[in-house]
Amino acid sequence: MGTTEFATFGLLTIIGYIIVGIRLMNLCNASGVSHGWLAFVPFLNFTRWARLAGKNPWLVLLWLVFFIPGLILSLIWLNKISENTGTKSPWFLVYLIATIISFAGTSAFSGTTQVIISLILTVAMIAAQWMIFDPTKGTSTTTATV
Numbered sequence: 001m002g003t004t005e006f007a008t009f010g011l012l013t014i015i016g017y018i019i020v021g022i023r024l025m026n027l028c029n030a031s032g033v034s035h036g037w038l039a040f041v042p043f044l045n046f047t048r049w050a051r052l053a054g055k056n057p058w059l060v061l062l063w064l065v066f067f068i069p070g071l072i073l074s075l076i077w078l079n080k081i082s083e084n085t086g087t088k089s090p091w092f093l094v095y096l097i098a099t100i101i102s103f104a105g106t107s108a109f110s111g112t113t114q115v116i117i118s119l120i121l122t123v124a125m126i127a128a129q130w131m132i133f134d135p136t137k138g139t140s141t142t143t144a145t146v
Contacts, residue, residue, distance in 0.1 A: 023129065023133040024048055029135070031084075044060075055080070071099070082132045085132065091132050101117075
């Protein structure tokens with residue numbers, strides 16, 4: 001991957017992170033979840049996912065020890081958030097498929113093909129999170145803990 005592709009991918013990732021952070025913060029504020037600003041703090045933003053899913057935010061520590069269980073847990077939380085907000089549409093499946101391909105499939109390609117696939121998957125994940133974290137769809141959250 002050349003410097004131009006790397007810069008393009010990095011810029012898209014930063015813009016996507018900010019867009020998703022704004023949407024997640026708005027959903028936290030609409031749902032009554034405290035400290036919505038944590039949506040912009042790397043790693044701690046997953047504690048907001050847990051709160052919105054009605055789960056214990058301490059489970060985020062799984063990311064420190066085990067990457068794959070943490071990834072699976074975040075997908076479970078995102079599914080629960082989409083159920084709670086009424087956005088249980090194909091957007092969760094778009095996010096799930098894009099995440100799996102992004103983490104497993106892009107290593108099969110190299111060069112420009114890898115960059116194009118990564119960019120498409122990043123845009124798909126950003127769009128899916130944008131639709132799932134929709135504060136206007138519904139704000140009911142559960143308080144169950146795991």
